[in-house]
Amino acid sequence: MDRIALVAGILGAPIALAALGHHLRRRPPKVKRLFWGGVIGHTMGLFITVGAMLFPSVSWVAGGPMRVHVVHWSLLVGLVLGLAVAAVSPPRAGSSPRRGRR
Numbered sequence: 747m748d749r750i751a752l753v754a755g756i757l758g759a760p761i762a763l764a765a766l767g768h769h770l771r772r773r774p775p776k777v778k779r780l781f782w783g784g785v786i787g788h789t790m791g792l793f794i795t796v797g798a799m800l801f802p803s804v805s806w807v808a809g810g811p812m813r814v815h816v817v818h819w820s821l822l823v824g825l826v827l828g829l830a831v832a833a834v835s836p837p838r839a840g841s842s843p844r845r846g847r848r
C-alpha cells in the first residue's frame with residue numbers, strides 16, 4: 747500500500763493537477779482555488795518527503811516505520827490537505843470572473 751501511495755503521489759497527483767489546471771483562466775474561482783491549494787499542498791508534501799529521505803536513517807531507527815510512512819504518504823496527504831483548505835476557504839474580495847475580454 748505504501749508503494750501505491752508513493753507512485754500516486756509522484757505521478758497521479760501532478761497529472762490530476764495538470765488536468766485541473768487545463769484552461770485555468772476560463773474556470774470559476776472555486777476551481778482556481780482548488781488548483782492552487784493542490785499545488786501548494788503537494789509542494790509542501792514534496793519538501794517533507796525530500797527532507798525525510800535526506801535525513802540520516804540512523805536517527806529514524808528508534809521511530810519504527812515512521813520514516814517509511816512519511817516518505818510514502820506525505821505527497822498524497824499534502825495534496826489532500828491543500829485541496830481541503832482551498833475548498834473551505836472563502837473567495838477573495840474582487841475575485842469575481844471578468845465579463846468580456848480586454
